[in-house]
Amino acid sequence: MSLAKKGASLLVATGAVTALVxxxxxxxxxxxxxxxxxxxxxxxxxxxxxxxxxxxxxxxxxxxxxxxxxxxxxxxxxxxxxxxxxxxxxxxxxxxxxxxxxxxxxxxxxxxxxxxxxxxxxxxxxxxxxxxxxxxxxxxxxxxxxxxxxxxxxxxxxxxxxxxxxxxxxxxxxxxxxxxxxxxxxxxxxxxxxxxxxxxxxxxxxxxxxxxxxxxxxxxxxxxxxxxxxxxxxxxxxxxxxxxxxxxxxxxxxxxxxxxxxxxxxxxxxxxxxxxxxxxxxxxxxxxxxxxxxxxxxxxxxxxxxxxxxxxxxxxxxxxxxxxxxxxxxxxxxxxxxxxxxxxxxxxxAEGNELGKQVIGEVTDNITTAHKDGERDDRLRESTLGNLTADIWLDALNQPGRSGADIGIMNSGGLRDELLYEPTGSEEPGEVTYAEAAAINPFANTMMTVDLTGTQFVTLLEQQWQPEGSSRPFLKLGLSDNVSYTYDPDAALGERVTAVSVDDAPIDADGTYTVASGSFLIGGGDNFAVLAEGTNATDTGLIDTDAFVNYFSRHDSVSPDFRKQAIAVTDAPSEITTGDEVSFTASDLDLTSLGSPTNTQVEVFVGDTSVGTFAVTPDSIDGTPTRKGSADITFTAPDGLTEGASSIRLVASPSDSEASFPVSVVAGPGSGDDDQDGGDQDGDDQGSDTPHGPVIETDIVD
Missing domain, CATH: 3.60.21.10 (Metallo-dependent phosphatases)
Structure with a gap:
């Protein structure tokens, strides 16, 4: 139809209204x-x-x-x-x-x-x-x-x-x-x-x-x-x-x-x-x-x-x-x-309240996503809730009658709410209701497992750095508490993960690890494509919310775990020589979930030998991912270290966060002599057991 206006009035023909052409x-x-x-x-x-x-x-x-x-x-x-x-x-x-x-x-x-x-x-x-x-x-x-x-x-x-x-x-x-x-x-x-x-x-x-x-x-x-x-x-x-x-x-x-x-x-x-x-x-x-x-x-x-x-x-x-x-x-x-x-x-x-008010368990403190600038859901960072959820998936698949799993993982974007200690409804402090659990996991994913080689699992961690053009440059995976790793944020794409431990042992590149998570992630969601390349993918039919609720029903209470499972190490040495100075930087030592402690020190071990305790600076570092808490570490490799394959282990306090990476120990020339740079038998500050750099006094006894 042709619509015409005369002055300010719209003139529409009486009868059928035809379309404007x-x-x-x-x-x-x-x-x-x-x-x-x-x-x-x-x-x-x-x-x-x-x-x-x-x-x-x-x-x-x-x-x-x-x-x-x-x-x-x-x-x-x-x-x-x-x-x-x-x-x-x-x-x-x-x-x-x-x-x-x-x-x-x-x-x-x-x-x-x-x-x-x-x-x-x-x-x-x-x-x-x-x-x-x-x-x-x-x-x-x-x-x-x-x-x-x-x-x-x-x-x-x-x-x-x-x-x-x-x-x-x-x-x-x-x-x-x-x-x-x-x-x-x-x-x-x-x-x-x-x-x-x-x-x-x-x-x-x-x-x-x-x-x-x-x-x-x-x-x-x-x-x-x-x-x-x-x-x-x-x-x-x-x-x-x-x-x-x-x-x-x-x-x-x-x-x-x-x-x-x-x-x-x-x-x-x-x-x-x-x-x-x-x-x-x-x-x-x-x-x-x-x-x-x-x-x-x-x-x-x-x-x-x-x-x-x-x-x-x-x-x-x-x-x-x-x-x-x-x-x-x-x-x-x-x-x-x-x-x-x-x-x-x-x-x-009214209908939701009947189901939602059911109390399913208790928490002793807040368990949340990573927070930034007062806002929840910082998907670039590790969180107490992400790691707990990965623990829950692993626990669910290892219950009697289930298929079993070695590692649990959780995508940060799937965590749509928080577990807060203070009541959000009629419940008592610390009580967790069905509604709260369901709000965290609203997607009704079924729980699945897939087999990955150790090499594929390392690739999975590498894929946290998202493809170019993605809406977020990095997506942090929650990991079950039997997994830790170190990474170099400045390394080339695909080469950033430097060491991975599973069950306190270095990951076996050729070994097989059964990974548990929701169907979204196991299917390769969030650009974690290597999961879709795994073998023996199995859908258990168990809904993620039910797994979450069942976990709480099996525990009197659940507490946040403030241990970081991923620690960044830049300029990490692959070989150290006794008597020589060793320097590198550890960062990403602190969580940002609600209630997370700020680490104040990190103790460094070569093998089982402590080489010093170093101050942690709580500042945040921009990058991919952003990182909070860092320590500049410098020490002289002491005499008496066992030569050959070893590791450098980092233990942050008070969170007890821990990670390690491999290193080879080489005996320096003149090792064991009184007058070498790496060892001073007179006990001055050049002694082999005395760390160098920004050190803090502690009551730790070697």
């Missing part, structure tokens, strides 16, 4: 205006958008977060006009959800979004958490909105495996919504769940579909306006980062900004949990087009207004902003959409 081909550049500032002579289309909601209908146990989002959606839609406003999403609506939603397989969240009138959504990687068949079966059947993935193809073909677009009619305007997902999805979900799929270039897929929707051929779908919903986005889109910064950094966001075709009028993004509303240069013309992401968890609502020239059908103005979601108001209580959504939250909370 847009000029076929590319959109033209538009100009940004303030929210509410669209020229009244233009036709206004209002789009509300969320991303990375992750089932947050009940973040704090009262449903306040979900209800606040619902109230903000309905009041904003009422202010803008019900018929001229549509709600969309950039994906990850479900998955990695808090207990209320996760314990009910996210069905309350899907029903909640149905009630809010969500029209279409890009699929996010978490929509694939339970596999493709679950997405296209259970999830799709429950959702009233279309799940879009234009770059998801049947393996080895160009056949789309999901819907590529949805036409959403907004006040008579046909809005083509094209969805695409991050190309890294196979490394972010259990690989077996997407084994029959290919994830292509998201920008190329959006461009292909957008061109189809603007080609003037009604037989293949036509839209007046095209918006892209990318489940991918800028990696640092906060107030300290600009659009230009992000484009200069390259990667997925730069491709979205630079290469998304001119047929696309506006771009919504997600996945990276950032907040921005940027005016990006349009690919043709002198104007700009909006690129928006709205943080995460429903705490921000994206609002896009498009001003369309009724004569040409082109978007010529737009406003883009993020609205902070605020607590529900009394005004919302009279809105039937709000009351329906709020009732869904209340029912889900």
């Amino acid at each position: 847009a000029t076929a081909g590319a959109a033209h550049a538009a100009d940004p205006v303030d929210p509410g500032g669209i020229d009244p002579a233009l036709t206004t289309v209002n789009l509300l958008n969320i991303n990375d909601f992750h089932g947050r209908i009940d973040t704090d146990g009262t449903g306040a977060s979900g209800k606040a989002l619902a109230c903000t959606v309905v009041t904003t839609r009422a202010a803008l006009g019900e018929d001229s406003t549509a709600l969309l999403s950039a994906g990850d609506n479900i998955g990695a959800s808090p207990f209320t939603s996760a314990s009910q397989e996210d069905l309350p969240t899907i029903t909640f979004l149905n009630a809010l009138g969500l029209k279409a959504s890009a699929v996010g990687n978490h929509e694939f958490d339970r596999g493709f068949s679950d997405l296209t079966g259970r999830v799709d059947q429950a959702a009233d909105y279309e799940q879009l993935g234009a770059n998801v193809y049947e393996r080895g073909t160009s056949n789309p495996a999901l819907s590529e677009y949805e036409i959403v009619e907004v006040d008579g305007i046909k809005v083509g919504v094209v969805g695409a997902i991050t190309q890294q999805t196979p490394s972010l979900v259990t690989p077996t769940g997407v084994a029959g799929l290919d994830f292509g270039d998201p920008v190329a897929a959006v461009n292909r579909v957008a061109a189809q929707l603007k080609d003037g051929d009604a037989t293949n779908g036509e839209a007046d306006v095209v918006v892209a919903e990318y489940h991918e986005g800028a990696t640092e889109g906060d107030s300290l980062s600009t659009f230009d910064d992000q484009v200069r950094a390259g990667g997925a966001f730069a491709a979205i900004a630079n290469d998304t075709g001119a047929e696309v009028d506006a771009i919504f993004t997600g996945h990276t949990h950032k907040g921005y509303a940027w005016d990006a240069p349009a690919p043709d013309g002198d104007g700009t087009r909006p690129i928006i992401q709205s943080n995460s968890y429903g705490d921000t609502l994206g609002q896009l207004q498009l001003g369309i020239d009724p004569a040409t059908g082109e978007v010529v103005e737009y406003s883009a902003t993020n609205i902070a979601v605020e607590d529900a108001t009394d005004e919302c209580a009279a809105n039937p959409v709000y009351t329906t959504a709020a009732g869904i939250v209340d029912d889900a909370v």
Whole structure:
């Protein structure tokens, strides 16, 4: 239809409303205006958008977060006009959800979004958490909105495996919504769940579909306006980062900004949990087009207004902003959409509370992820919770009737909450509830084992340094307490792990080690590809949350283990000569989980001989990974050391962190003489048992 305006009034013909006819081909550049500032002579289309909601209908146990989002959606839609406003999403609506939603397989969240009138959504990687068949079966059947993935193809073909677009009619305007997902999805979900799929270039897929929707051929779908919903986005889109910064950094966001075709009028993004509303240069013309992401968890609502020239059908103005979601108001209580959504939250909370309040065990102190600048979930660093979880997986697979395992591992990104000593609900201090355990492990991974050679396990540790272009340069693995290693952060890629010990013995390169973890990681998730190359991969069918709960039921209480299992050593010697000075630096001695002690000293042994105790500086060191706690170590190798193969062992206090690396001991010329640099029989400060460098006094007796 042709929509015309006369003055400030929109004139719509009576009877059937026909579609606005847009000029076929590319959109033209538009100009940004303030929210509410669209020229009244233009036709206004209002789009509300969320991303990375992750089932947050009940973040704090009262449903306040979900209800606040619902109230903000309905009041904003009422202010803008019900018929001229549509709600969309950039994906990850479900998955990695808090207990209320996760314990009910996210069905309350899907029903909640149905009630809010969500029209279409890009699929996010978490929509694939339970596999493709679950997405296209259970999830799709429950959702009233279309799940879009234009770059998801049947393996080895160009056949789309999901819907590529949805036409959403907004006040008579046909809005083509094209969805695409991050190309890294196979490394972010259990690989077996997407084994029959290919994830292509998201920008190329959006461009292909957008061109189809603007080609003037009604037989293949036509839209007046095209918006892209990318489940991918800028990696640092906060107030300290600009659009230009992000484009200069390259990667997925730069491709979205630079290469998304001119047929696309506006771009919504997600996945990276950032907040921005940027005016990006349009690919043709002198104007700009909006690129928006709205943080995460429903705490921000994206609002896009498009001003369309009724004569040409082109978007010529737009406003883009993020609205902070605020607590529900009394005004919302009279809105039937709000009351329906709020009732869904209340029912889900009531059902979740019955299961979640069950106490499963106790902790003696906080057991948490790594913290940085007051925030949890620093995935670049080792944590008490990551290592405990790896212990739990190993323990679970070594219970009677299970297949057995040698090592437990845990991916840091899978830890979605903390074990806190202070109560977060009605429980007593130290009590751990089912809800808390499930919030840590919300993905319902099954426990698996796989056999790796010692060499492959070392490769696994090397793969903590992620491939170029990954969203994080390093992902720290949690390790069961029978594993420790040293690494050189300055070494070449693939050569950074310098020594690994398993069960207090150097790892056997040709030996076989059975590794236990969740199906996500064992399948090669998070770019730990060597796990998918192992042998005898076995799915036990045991759910990770159940393994976690069972561990607590077998222990009266659980305490944090503050021992670091990975210590960085730079300039490590491979050979030492008695009488010669030895110098190197040890770092990454301190954990940053809540309650972790700050190490003050590290004792150094050559074989069983202590060669000194050295002060630890608690400062943090930037790098990959960042490291906290370091010691500069210098000593003279004493006479009397056993020649040949030996080791240098580091023991940090008070955490008792320990690691070692191999070294060969060579007797110096004149070893044993009274007058050598390495040994002084008169007992002055050149004596063979006296360390050099920054040493501290201790009461340790050799």
